[in-house]
Amino acid sequence: MTDEFTTPPPKRRRRVMPAGRALVVILVTLLVWAVLYAPELKRSAEAGDVGTRRTVSLAILDPLVWVTDHTGLTAAANAAARAAGRDPNAAVGGVDVGVDPLPSAGPDDHDQHHHKIVKDTDMREPSPDKQLRVAIVGDSLAQGVGFAADSVFKPFWAEVFKQGRISTGLARLDYFDWMAQMRTIVERADPDLILVMVGENDNQGLLNPDGSLEQDVGTFDWAAHYQERVERFAKIATSEGGHVVWIGLPNTSDKSRWDFIQRQDAIFQTVADELPNVAYFDSWNTFASADGGYSAFYRDGTKVREIRSPDGVHFNTDGYALLTEKAAQLATKDFNLDPKTYAP
Amino acid sequence: MLFPTVDFALFFCLVFLGHWVLNHNARAWKAFMIAASYIFYGWWNPRYIFLLAGVTAVAQLSAIVVSRQEDQRRRMWAMAIGIAATIGPLLFFKYYGFFAVNVTNAGTTLHTTLTPPLIQVALPVGVSFYTFMAISYVVDVYRREFPVASWVDTALYLSFFPHLVAGPIVRPGELIPQLDIQRDPRHLDIVGAGWLILGGLFKKVVIANYLAAAIVDPVFGEPARHGSLEIAVAIVAYAVQIYCDFSGYTDIAIGVAKMLGFQFPQNFDRPYSARSIQEFWRRWHMTLSRWLRDYLYIPLGGNRKGTVRTYENLMITMLLGGLWHGAAWHFVVWGGLHGAYLVVGHWKASLRARGVLATPPDTWWIHALQWVSAFVLVCVGWVFFRADSVGTALSMLGRLVTLQSGPSSLVTVPVLLAIAIGMAVQFVPRAPGAAIRSAVSQLHPVPMGIAAGFALFAITTLGPRGVAPFIYFQF
Numbered sequence: 001m002t003d004e005f006t007t008p009p010p011k012r013r014r015r016v017m018p019a020g021r022a023l024v025v026i027l028v029t030l031l032v033w034a035v036l037y038a039p040e041l042k043r044s045a046e047a048g049d050v051g052t053r054r055t056v057s058l059a060i061l062d063p064l065v066w067v068t069d070h071t072g073l074t075a076a077a078n079a080a081a082r083a084a085g086r087d088p089n090a091a092v093g094g095v096d097v098g099v100d101p102l103p104s105a106g107p108d109d110h111d112q113h114h115h116k117i118v119k120d121t122d123m124r125e126p127s128p129d130k131q132l133r134v135a136i137v138g139d140s141l142a143q144g145v146g147f148a149a150d151s152v153f154k155p156f157w158a159e160v161f162k163q164g165r166i167s168t169g170l171a172r173l174d175y176f177d178w179m180a181q182m183r184t185i186v187e188r189a190d191p192d193l194i195l196v197m198v199g200e201n202d203n204q205g206l207l208n209p210d211g212s213l214e215q216d217v218g219t220f221d222w223a224a225h226y227q228e229r230v231e232r233f234a235k236i237a238t239s240e241g242g243h244v245v246w247i248g249l250p251n252t253s254d255k256s257r258w259d260f261i262q263r264q265d266a267i268f269q270t271v272a273d274e275l276p277n278v279a280y281f282d283s284w285n286t287f288a289s290a291d292g293g294y295s296a297f298y299r300d301g302t303k304v305r306e307i308r309s310p311d312g313v314h315f316n317t318d319g320y321a322l323l324t325e326k327a328a329q330l331a332t333k334d335f336n337l338d339p340k341t342y343a344p
Numbered sequence: 345m346l347f348p349t350v351d352f353a354l355f356f357c358l359v360f361l362g363h364w365v366l367n368h369n370a371r372a373w374k375a376f377m378i379a380a381s382y383i384f385y386g387w388w389n390p391r392y393i394f395l396l397a398g399v400t401a402v403a404q405l406s407a408i409v410v411s412r413q414e415d416q417r418r419r420m421w422a423m424a425i426g427i428a429a430t431i432g433p434l435l436f437f438k439y440y441g442f443f444a445v446n447v448t449n450a451g452t453t454l455h456t457t458l459t460p461p462l463i464q465v466a467l468p469v470g471v472s473f474y475t476f477m478a479i480s481y482v483v484d485v486y487r488r489e490f491p492v493a494s495w496v497d498t499a500l501y502l503s504f505f506p507h508l509v510a511g512p513i514v515r516p517g518e519l520i521p522q523l524d525i526q527r528d529p530r531h532l533d534i535v536g537a538g539w540l541i542l543g544g545l546f547k548k549v550v551i552a553n554y555l556a557a558a559i560v561d562p563v564f565g566e567p568a569r570h571g572s573l574e575i576a577v578a579i580v581a582y583a584v585q586i587y588c589d590f591s592g593y594t595d596i597a598i599g600v601a602k603m604l605g606f607q608f609p610q611n612f613d614r615p616y617s618a619r620s621i622q623e624f625w626r627r628w629h630m631t632l633s634r635w636l637r638d639y640l641y642i643p644l645g646g647n648r649k650g651t652v653r654t655y656e657n658l659m660i661t662m663l664l665g666g667l668w669h670g671a672a673w674h675f676v677v678w679g680g681l682h683g684a685y686l687v688v689g690h691w692k693a694s695l696r697a698r699g700v701l702a703t704p705p706d707t708w709w710i711h712a713l714q715w716v717s718a719f720v721l722v723c724v725g726w727v728f729f730r731a732d733s734v735g736t737a738l739s740m741l742g743r744l745v746t747l748q749s750g751p752s753s754l755v756t757v758p759v760l761l762a763i764a765i766g767m768a769v770q771f772v773p774r775a776p777g778a779a780i781r782s783a784v785s786q787l788h789p790v791p792m793g794i795a796a797g798f799a800l801f802a803i804t805t806l807g808p809r810g811v812a813p814f815i816y817f818q819f
Binding site for chain 2: 015016017018019020021022023024025026027028029030031032033036037040041077080081147150151155295296297302303304305306308310311312317
């Protein structure tokens with residue numbers, strides 16, 4: 001390296017500047033953006049996991065939001081967001097990427113099967129002009145099931161409503177309120193079959209929609225409160241006569257998560273056993289290796305298939321298709337779902 | 345660490361400060377930049393840094409061994425062994441799962457007990473890119489085009505964070521000499537760099553992410569539920585999405601490097617304005633194209649060994665280029681299609697050279713026809729590239745050409761507008777952009793920062809919520 005600069009000064013008309021002034025430009029850019037975007041950043045920070053990062057982020061963002069609010073910039077920023085087609089007051093969680101729009105009103109036969117159910121019932125026979133309505137709800141795993149359901153269920157017999165939303169769960173109703181959303185789905189789509197796969201993001205405190213803490217994670221009562229949420233959710237899903245296949249969480253490559261997931265699965269199974277028209281699909285044991293451990297592969301007769309995503313949590317396309325087929329088969333076994341709706 | 349995140353913005357501010365403070369002290373500066381680059385890479389998964397360090401060590405040892413061989417035959421063997429060792433981790437991470445499943449199933453069919461361990465291997469981000477750079481280094485040393493660099497320079501060449509995860513694939517002669525030139529802190533083209541970064545963010549966040557969510561993912565996810573119109577628009581939308589996604593990333597990478605006083609080679613030059621597939625490959629992912637040309641096509645013999653061998657070499661190069669993107673048949677078909685396009689292009693050129701085929705007249709409508717043909721051929725290739733299997737791609741193309749009816753609710757005005765903007769950037773003259781940059785550069789730093797802050801706010805507000813990874817991170 002030499003002491004002299006070997007790069008000659010540019011001869012362009014565009015003006016260049018020293019690094020110190022460039023740093024000023026960068027800092028002013030970020031500051032202006034942070035002030036204008038502070039309300040959105042704060043909402044994102046509030047939706048984050050409870051912990052140091054969230055605390056520090058909120059400590060930095062609170063004064064910025066104060067500035068934004070008191071200078072009228074929040075209103076201007078919200079107006080800009082509305083102009084861009086985004087609701088600035090919408091829940092920050094549950095982005096609707098990959099989510100099918102719901103009908104604006106319930107179907108004509110909406111109230112036909114509205115009666116109190118005390119034991120499992122058969123599902124109705126679909127016809128081409130009265131297709132079976134299948135909704136897939138839950139987190140990113142449900143999103144994968146949703147895309148697979150589009151292929152597994154035959155368009156001639158079944159209409160699929162993909163409702164999986166990434167990063168959501170039943171723990172943080174402040175981030176995304178699945179209870180309210182499930183009610184909306186039931187009211188507007190009135191699904192006959194609901195595949196639920198949720199819980200992967202629920203290893204955290206239980207927060208209410210208003211942000212208040214219901215129960216901290218790691219406490220003795222967490223499981224009881226979580227079970228109450230699972231039960232409430234399942235009851236909403238079946239409230240208009242729909243049938244639920246609750247897909248339990250599979251094991252993960254990270255063994256440290258197993259205990260918690262198994263407790264969740266036990267809760268899902270207990271609720272499914274207690275409630276009519278709710279069946280539990282045991283994905284843990286279905287996809288575990290012969291020795292009970294994690295396996296990314298599935299032996300289907302003589303063929304081996306790779307079914308899990310390299311992240312050790314999700315499935316790949318093949319795996320989601322297999323999982324969806326098995327969930328549909330369980331619905332046939334427990335609720336007499338007509339196999340022609342999904343069989344190849 | 346993804347570029348369009350707050351984490352990266354904070355990281356870059358610190359690196360920018362450290363970079364210019366240490367600029368006069370070469371040793372401290374290099375140590376700082378290597379540390380920063382490894383932190384950037386380890387942000388995804390700290391274990392990845394061992395892989396990067398391992399590839400660096402293997403490449404450097406290979407280069408040293410190659411450089412010490414005077415005998416040409418020994419030199420070539422040393423290079424071959426060095427390349428094999430350098431590319432080994434890439435082959436393992438990228439193709440082992442595919443290999444193990446297929447060998448196991450073949451073994452079952454043949455009633456043998458040939459079952460390699462079924463291990464799922466996660467592909468570390470960026471490994472394809474820095475492995476290719478490492479190979480460039482070993483081969484350039486073999487060819488005596490570049491001397492062996494120091495361990496520190498090699499480590500920084502391969503890990504330098506702006507290019508680390510998705511290119512551009514920078515050759516040693518383009519970057520390593522820049523490491524030893526003291527950058528001039530008095531003449532920083534902040535406006536040029538900022539233009540690239542904000543433009544790249546716009547392409548990625550506003551256009552690519554929107555099109556992916558609004559039409560591409562739903563249609564490619566289940567083509568059987570969509571009619572010909574939605575499929576046609578989704579294919580064009582994917583062409584725009586992948587261009588905006590990848591060139592957006594590259595623009596940000598080049599802009600970030602520029603802010604640190606580095607020049608990176610251009611990676612995209614309005615690829616959809618091409619009027620032939622040959623021209624498309626001179627404009628699309630240019631650093632990969634030239635890598636394939638210089639380190640695969642030419643060593644295979646290029647066009648020096650007769651017509652048939654030229655065609656073979658083109659096909660081999662493009663098939664391997666397809667396979668580089670992933671162990672799946674749809675990538676191989678994509679590469680094969682482009683190989684076939686290039687072979688036909690060469691064949692037509694040779695017929696014209698011999699006077700068998702007339703050269704088309706140089707008129708605007710012939711140009712338009714050529715442009716449409718090239719774009720359609722590229723789009724057909726993209727169907728195989730994006731679909732999750734060859735079957736899905738064929739099903740999409742089948743539904744497209746048989747004019748299937750179906751809903752068209754995904755073909756909306758915003759989708760068409762996003763496609764139009766993505767295509768328009770291929771054709772707008774460069775002069776107005778240069779004039780805007782020149783005008784902005786006259787501003788004082790504070791108003792300049794305010795203007796950039798508003799532009800950044802507009803981009804983040806227009807784009808969908810959340811951070812979508814770049815498409816090329818998976819390769």
